[in-house]
Amino acid sequence: MTSYFSPGAGNGLSPAQSPLSPPTQRSSALSNRLTSVLSASYADSDIRDALETLSAQGIHNSAETRRQLRLDVQKEVVDCNGEIVRDFGKVAEQLRRIGGVITALNQTCDEMRKHISLAKQDTAPVLEEATALMAQKKDAETKQQLLDAFSKHFLVPEEDVTYLTSAEEPIDERFFDILARVKQVHHDCEHLLGGENQRLGLEVMELSTRHLNSAYQKLYRWIQKEFQSLNLEDPRISSSIRRALRVLAERPSLFHSCLDFFAEARDYVLSDAFHYALTDAMSGGPGAGAGGDPSVKPIEFSAHDPLRYVGDMLAWVHSTTVSEREALEALFVADGEELARGIQAGLSSEPWARIDEEEEVVFDGRKALSDLVNRDLTGVSRSLRQRVELVIQGHDDPVTCYKVINLLSFYRTTFSKLVGAQSHLVDLMQTLERFTFGHFVTLMRDQVVALSTEQNAMIPPGDLSPPEFLLDVLEELVSLMKTHEASVDPEEPTDGNENRFTPVLRAAFDPFLTLARSSSDELKDATEQTIYRTNILLAAHATISLLDVQHEFLLETSGLQVLLDALEPFSKTGKDGDSDTETEKTEQQKPQLADLANLPAFQPDSLVTSSQQLDDFLPSALMDATEHLKRVQSASLVQRVTEDAIEAFCRDFEFVEGMIIAADEARGMTQVTLGTGGSMISGRSGKSARKNEVENNEEEEEEDEKEDQWSLRTLFPRTTGEIRVLLS
Structure with missing residues (x-):
């Protein structure tokens, strides 16, 4: 500082x-x-x-x-x-x-x-060795993890494999779980095959394939064993069998083989049951209690009556078919989609199961059900055919044979709806129909041959009336026609598009008519021959009259039959009351006719519907009636029968019209003004005109304080005069 x-x-x-x-x-x-x-x-x-x-x-x-x-x-x-x-x-x-x-x-x-x-x-050197060991350790740990993951996913434990393939182990939930895992392993082997080391994938796939084959074989044998003791009287199949069949569907060959085994087993059981029903029903038969049911007699007891005998057998077969179908329906219908998926998946593992590689296989559960039911009844069908043919061959009554034919036709239709038109049972019914009808034709032919060789039968009677054998034949023909009319569908055509009764006429009528006409050659006088033949034709015509058939056709098609059925209680007084005067008849009917509008057929909606149906029928009535008898070869006969049927129809309509007018009078309803020719002015334009007429009369009904009533004549305005003109 x-x-x-x-x-x-x-x-x-x-x-x-x-x-x-x-x-x-x-x-x-x-x-x-x-x-x-x-x-x-x-x-x-x-x-x-x-x-x-x-x-x-x-x-x-x-x-x-x-x-x-x-x-x-x-x-x-x-x-x-x-x-x-x-x-x-x-x-x-x-x-x-x-x-x-x-x-x-x-x-x-x-x-x-x-x-x-x-x-x-x-x-x-030690560090280098330690580094190498550490790398090896890490690699080993990685490989161990991969091995554990691989073993966990691709390897099935030995105890599970034993449970899956051993016949001593049961078929339960664990079995299906293990089977599902093995199938997943087999499917995932495809990923291994896509890697560098395909040998591992091939070995695992081969091992899983062996396990799967053993499991399906075990399942196949188990199902066969269960089928042997299966009771289809219980309407429900156990869930384990149903699940086993769904899984087995993945092996189509085993699945169909299992169904074949089931069909054979059921065929044996049902054949045995049919035999007991035929011969030993009172003792119970298979599965029945001790002593059976004494009230149920064996079917063979009615063997002397072919119709009842055949009917009882067919009824038994039908009942058994229904029961069999109901028992198996849960399997093939409820589980049909799962079975279809299983079979589709199985075709990839069994490509040889395809008949046509290009054809897509679609599983139809209902068709499979019908096929199986038919196969179950193979033995029964065979026995049924033998017995029906045997009883028909031993019977010589043509009417009974024809009744059996109709019975077979009824069951043919029934079985067609039940198990399909292409089923074995339907084919059997058709075969038996042809056989029975063949026997029927043979009986008719034998009668013709016997009559032609009998001298007395061919001699015309002195009064030139039809020969006795023709009268007997015509009486028999009447029974055949009644049987035909009582059948399920008498108008059903045959394969040749002709009426089902036409072959019967050819066999049971034409030969006898020809024989009767040829017997006129015994007469030397031409006049007597003509009279004799005329009497023969008149007798035949009276028997084969088509009037009733045509009359019923007109009534049903026009809708008039509904009104006639409703008026049945009034038909006697309405048609046959000629002894009374018109006034007395009306007075007697008024208490009843007043209630006519309360009948269901004469309610406004129903009566308008009937009137409209009549209007729709009238324009083409003659053409429809002629078309109805188009298979009759005589045009003149068709014309004459149609004219008579139309006349009868007009009389029926006149009766209905009179009852409607009388009912309105009894209810105090005002008559509607008629047009020229006696026709209803409001009735010419059909339903719309009637509607307008009702609207026009609303004011009058309100003034008369009768809003709750309606005029039957207004709703059904057609007159007999109009009907005769339109049908002339």
Whole structure:
């Protein structure tokens, strides 16, 4: 620090400190010093620091202090320097010690480097080996994880394999779970085959294939065993068998073989049951209780009556077919979609099961059900055919044979709806129909041959009436026609599109008519021959009259039959009451006719519907009636029969019309104005005109306070005159 009192510091020496100087010099020096002091800046940092140092020393401004200040300061500087030297000596000593330590450390480090180098040389192979072992360990752990995952997914435990393939283990939920897992393994092997190592995939697939084949064989044998003890009297098949069949469907060959086995087993059971029903029903038969049912007699007891005998057998077969179908319906219909999926999946594993590779195989549950039911009844069908043919061959009544034909036709239609038109049972019914009809034709032919060889039968009676054998034949023909009319569908055409009764006429009528006409050759007089033949034709015509058939056709088609049926209680008084006068007849009928509008057939909706049906029928009535008898070869006969039927129809309509008018009068209803020719003005335009007529009469009905009544004549306006004109 610079001090103003330092010796030799410029001009800072006080004049008092230089006594030898002259006064002038001292004055000049003092003046200079004062000038210097006064001009100095006390804001200088050096001065400020010097002043602070002096202040810290606690020095008092005195002459002595000022004289000793320099010495004190120098002494203090020397002391400070001495302390610094001592401190630096200590520092130097410490540095020397640190240098020694560093030297020792360097020597130690060099020695450690040498040891480390030697240790590194010794441990390098070990480290390399350890690194390799660690890599091998990591690779082994990865492989172990892969192996565990592979084993868990692709390998089935040995105990599960044993449970899946061993015949001693049951078929239960665990079996199906294991089977599903093995199938999944087999399916996932496809992913292994897509990798680099295909051998593993092939081995696993081969192993799973063996397990699957063994499992399906076990399932196949188990189902066969269950089928042997299966009781179809219980309408429900156990769920385990149903599930087993759904799974087995994935092996179509085993599935169909299992169904074949089932069909054979059921065939045996049903054949045995049919035999017991025929011969030993009272003892119960298979599955019946002790002693059976004494009220049920064996079917063979009625073998003397072919119709009842055949009917009982067919009824038994029908009942059994229904029961068999109901028992199996849950399997093939309810589970049909699952079976279809199983079979479709199985075709990929058994491509040889396809008949045509390009044809898409679609499983039809209902068709499969019908086929199985037919196969179950194969033995029964065979036995039925033998017995029906045997009983028909031993019977010589044509009418009974024809009744059997109709019975077979009825069951043919029934079986067609039950098990399908292409089923074996339907074919059997058709075969028996043809056989029975063949026997019927044979019986007729034998009769013709017998009559032609009998001299007395061919001699015309003296009164030229039809021969007795023809009358017998015609009486028999009447029975045949009644049987035909009582059949299920008498108008059903045969394969040749002809009426079903036409072949019967050819066999049971034409030959006898020809034989009767040929017997007229015995008469020498031409007039007698003509009269004789005319009598024969009249007798035949009276028997084969088509009038009733045509009349019924007109009534049904026009809708008039519904009204006639409703008017049946009034028909006697309405048609046959000629002994009474018109007034007396009306008075007698009024209490009853007043209630005519309450009948269902004469309600507004029903009566309008009947009227509209009549309007729709009339324009083409003649054409429809002629078309109805188009298979009759005589056009003149068709025309004559149609004319007679139309006349009968007009009489029936006249009766209905009279009853409607009388009913309105009995109810106090006002008659509707008739147009020219006696026709209803509102009745010509059909249903819409009748509607308008009803609307026009609403005001009159309101005025008469009869809103709850309606005019029957308004709703059914056609007249007999119109009907005769339209049908003429």
